[in-house]
Amino acid sequence: MMMPDVYRALGDPTRRRIVSMLKQGSKTQKEIVEAFDISQPAIKKHLTILLEEKIISERLKGKYRIYSLNTNSLQIAYQDMLQYIAELLDDQLVSLKDYVERGEIRDEQD
């Protein structure tokens, strides 16, 4: 089991479309398949990846599989990214300091 990777999950345009679809509400696999031009197994693979990365969740209803957004994970992903940017900006101040201190004299390394 690996750490959920939102970059992996959302890195593919088809998966982003699926996720966007699910924003409108839960959908069966069949409904999702019909919304795309690609085959059912291909869609299934995308769904599996989204499940693995916890972006969506799945429940059974008879012969149907119903997929919905996992808002919890998305929210966490969102916060992680915000945090990341925040840290970046903070460090940037340090970096500026670093630049001033070390200046252009960078060829005296070893």
Next chain:
Amino acid sequence: MMMPDVYRALGDPTRRRIVSMLKQGSKTQKEIVEAFDISQPAIKKHLTILLEEKIISERLKGKYRIYSLNTNSLQIAYQDMLQYIAELLDDQLVSLKDYVERGEIRDEQD
């Protein structure tokens, strides 16, 4: 030339590590290479991709190439992703707004 895709740039863990390194300050290619277990050409490829997506920039200093974060672009990149996720979450984002306004996160710069 291919479609600029921030997920492409940040989708690879090695590239994210490089970005994290550069958060600490500018580095020569050599310094970056030495921080990883992979070969110089491999690192070079990652740097090229980050350059293409404008996440980093490069300047020459004699025989050295010095890489630094393009803070603005990185920020925009993350904001794009955040925007996407935010749209997915819509109403759920109230608590998040709260979180942001608490001042732990500064998502604007001067």
Next chain:
DNA sequence: CCAACATATAACCTAAGGGTTATATAAAAT
């Protein structure tokens, strides 16, 4: 000038990603 160093580039390998078709399985409908 020459040797050493930093980087660039070419050629190649392998694994993974995204797609396919064909077929198996499970639930529902007839």
Next chain:
DNA sequence: ATTTTATATAACCCTTAGGTTATATGTTGG
């Protein structure tokens, strides 16, 4: 009980991504 429907799975193809080694190019120090 059979057929239809929804989903799962297997086997395969093609392209790309990420890595390698070997070598060329450019810059600097001795």
